[in-house]
Amino acid sequence: MNKKTLKDVTTKGKRVLVRCDFNVPQDSEGAITDDIRIRAALPTIKYLINSGAMIILMSHLGRPKGEGYEKKYSLKPVAQRLSELLNLKVSFAEDGDVAGENAKKLSQELKEGQVLLLENVRFVKGETKNDKEFARKLAGLGDIFVNDAFGTAHRAHASTAGIADFLPAVAGFLIEKEIAVMGKALDNPDRPFVAILGGAKVSDKIGVINNLLEKVDKIVIGGGMAYTFVKASGGEIGKSLLEAEKMDYAKEMLEKAKAKGVKLLLPVDTVAASEFKADAEHRVVDIDKIPEDYMGLDIGPRTVELFKQEIKDAKTVVWNGPMGVFEMPAFAVGTKAIAEALSRVSGTTIIGGGDSAAAVEQLGYADKMTHISTGGGASLEFLEGLELPGIAVLEEV
Numbered sequence: 293m294n295k296k297t298l299k300d301v302t303t304k305g306k307r308v309l310v311r312c313d314f315n316v317p318q319d320s321e322g323a324i325t326d327d328i329r330i331r332a333a334l335p336t337i338k339y340l341i342n343s344g345a346m347i348i349l350m351s352h353l354g355r356p357k358g359e360g361y362e363k364k365y366s367l368k369p370v371a372q373r374l375s376e377l378l379n380l381k382v383s384f385a386e387d388g389d390v391a392g393e394n395a396k397k398l399s400q401e402l403k404e405g406q407v408l409l410l411e412n413v414r415f416v417k418g419e420t421k422n423d424k425e426f427a428r429k430l431a432g433l434g435d436i437f438v439n440d441a442f443g444t445a446h447r448a449h450a451s452t453a454g455i456a457d458f459l460p461a462v463a464g465f466l467i468e469k470e471i472a473v474m475g476k477a478l479d480n481p482d483r484p485f486v487a488i489l490g491g492a493k494v495s496d497k498i499g500v501i502n503n504l505l506e507k508v509d510k511i512v513i514g515g516g517m518a519y520t521f522v523k524a525s526g527g528e529i530g531k532s533l534l535e536a537e538k539m540d541y542a543k544e545m546l547e548k549a550k551a552k553g554v555k556l557l558l559p560v561d562t563v564a565a566s567e568f569k570a571d572a573e574h575r576v577v578d579i580d581k582i583p584e585d586y587m588g589l590d591i592g593p594r595t596v597e598l599f600k601q602e603i604k605d606a607k608t609v610v611w612n613g614p615m616g617v618f619e620m621p622a623f624a625v626g627t628k629a630i631a632e633a634l635s636r637v638s639g640t641t642i643i644g645g646g647d648s649a650a651a652v653e654q655l656g657y658a659d660k661m662t663h664i665s666t667g668g669g670a671s672l673e674f675l676e677g678l679e680l681p682g683i684a685v686l687e688e689v
């Protein structure tokens with residue numbers, strides 16, 4: 293990486309603003325169900341503690357609308373978990389303005405080696421708009437900016453990009469590690485190279501397929517991503533997740549794959565449910581014959597076998613996005629089967645995304661994978677070969 297890191301700057305006695313990606317999955321009560329992203333930030337935070345910096349952490353959580361404090365999206369549970377993991381008090385700036393009076397006061401009071409977490413930066417509209425004034429306000433809290441939020445490095449937001457206009461900006465250890473490991477695996481990948489896409493952020497991630505078709509030998513599409521393709525091919529998808537404006541694009545991608553000789557695989561069957569609920573009535577149906585009032589919430593058994601066959605002999609696999617609503621046991625079968633199939637691949641396996649990583653970890657396959665990236669969309673954009681805005685703004689060596 294040709295970017296400066298933490299080690300290239302003096303941090304002792306400095307207020308260091310660190311952008312992390314603490315966008316962790318939570319249950320309906322707000323309890324954190326997977327803390328990989330918090331643990332992944334610890335090397336940077338511990339280094340700063342030991343170097344005598346005053347540490348001010350920033351993150352987003354979920355996608356609030358930018359209209360001030362909302363309990364559901366508060367980072368307070370993250371402050372508690374972080375404090376347990378560090379075995380150290382982590383102050384929390386309860387502040388709907390994020391960088392308002394309370395945050396200012398608490399950041400001024402920090403002593404060397406102490407840690408403060410700000411509230412969810414997306415409580416302020418200016419964050420996702422990369423607003424200059426909000427970036428300036430955040431920057432006003434510190435002396436140095438460290439970006440360690442690999443999972444959010446594909447967003448040009450105030451706390452990931454704009455802030456670098458006002459402070460010296462360097463990379464944290466997580467960003468450094470992600471780029472090193474993925475760069476090495478993906479620079480000249482062993483083939484067959486297979487990408488598996490799923491999840492629910494369809495409009496966000498469907499766009500990567502165009503570039504992926506230039507890089508991979510096969511693309512396997514499951515999860516919420518599949519139904520737009522099925523519908524675009526003339527299938528009946530009932531109430532399944534659909535990105536209607538992307539249907540033409542999906543059609544184009546199916547044609548492009550054919551023209552390029554890249555195998556693009558869609559599910560052949562699905563577990564369709566009467567509602568989006570853990571105990572909903574459900575049954576297996578053909579992927580293109582989902583009844584009108586049903587929705588596909590997992591890949592079906594024939595699809596599992598088909599996908600497993602395609603993965604078996606791969607030499608490089610990148611997986612992003614679960615195959616179904618794995619948080620509900622009735623719809624977790626496909627994701628579990630794919631995770632298991634990946635754990636047997638002898639080549640390089642890279643898992644990207646908050647939920648995909650959580651699924652692999654919960655199933656006990658984490659140590660069977662080459663790399664579990666903290667980035668979902670970010671790792672896909674990295675794989676596409678795009679420059680991530682949160683990294684582009686950092687100072688060069």
Ligand SMILES: Nc1ncnc2c1ncn2[C@@H]1O[C@H](COP(=O)(O)OP(=O)(O)OP(=O)(O)O)[C@@H](O)[C@H]1O
Nearest residue numbers: 491492493515516589616617645646647648668669
């Ligand atoms: N068929 C489906 N219908 C609706 N939701 C689905 C379906 N399949 C998977 N999902 C949901 O997709 C979500 C995960 O998607 P997402 O695209 O956010 O992946 P991710 O691995 O978390 O990546 P990122 O870190 O980019 O968010 C899960 O909460 C899961 O329940």
Ligand SMILES: O=C(O)[C@H](O)COP(=O)(O)O
Nearest residue numbers: 313315443444646668669
């Ligand atoms: O989960 C992610 O992929 C990152 O935290 C980025 O979140 P976003 O897609 O809401 O920007």
